[in-house]
Amino acid sequence: MSDPKVVNEENFEEEVFKSEIPVLIDFWTITCIPCKSLSVILDKFGRSMEGRLKIVKVNAEEQPGLAAQLGVRGVPTLMLFDHGEVIENRGGFFLLHELRQWIESALGNTKPRKDV
Numbered sequence: 197m198s199d200p201k202v203v204n205e206e207n208f209e210e211e212v213f214k215s216e217i218p219v220l221i222d223f224w225t226i227t228c229i230p231c232k233s234l235s236v237i238l239d240k241f242g243r244s245m246e247g248r249l250k251i252v253k254v255n256a257e258e259q260p261g262l263a264a265q266l267g268v269r270g271v272p273t274l275m276l277f278d279h280g281e282v283i284e285n286r287g288g289f290f291l292l293h294e295l296r297q298w299i300e301s302a303l304g305n306t307k308p309r310k311d312v
Contacts (some may be wrong), residue, residue: 200242203252205262211252213280218249218303223256223263224271230289231272237292241299250298276302 212219225233242251257261275285284302
C-alpha cells in the first residue's frame with residue numbers, strides 16, 4: 197500500500213463521499229505523540245485491508261474548518277465513512293487488534309453497496 201492520501205477541504209468530496217469503498221479518516225496533528233504511533237498501526241492495518249478500505253489522513257491543524265465541520269474535538273480521531281456517510285467515529289489510540297475488531301464490526305453492520 198502506498199502512503200495514505202492526504203485529504204483537505206478541496207478533495208474531501210472526491211476522496212471520501214465519492215469513494216467506491218469505505219473510507220477511514222485519520223485526524224492527526226504533528227505534535228500529537230499518540231497520532232504518530234497510531235500512524236504505524238494504520239499503515240499495517242491498511243495493507244491488510246487493501247481494496248476493501250481506503251485510509252486517508254487529515255491534519256486537523258492545517259484543516260480546522262474540515263475538522264470542525266465533522267465535529268472533531270481532539271486527536272487522534274478516526275472516522276469511518278461508507279456510502280458518503282459517517283457510520284462510526286472514535287477518538288484515542290488503538291492497538292492493531294482493537295482497530296481491526298472495530299472496523300470489521302462497523303463494516304459488518306453497513307448495508308451492501310448497490311453498485312458492487
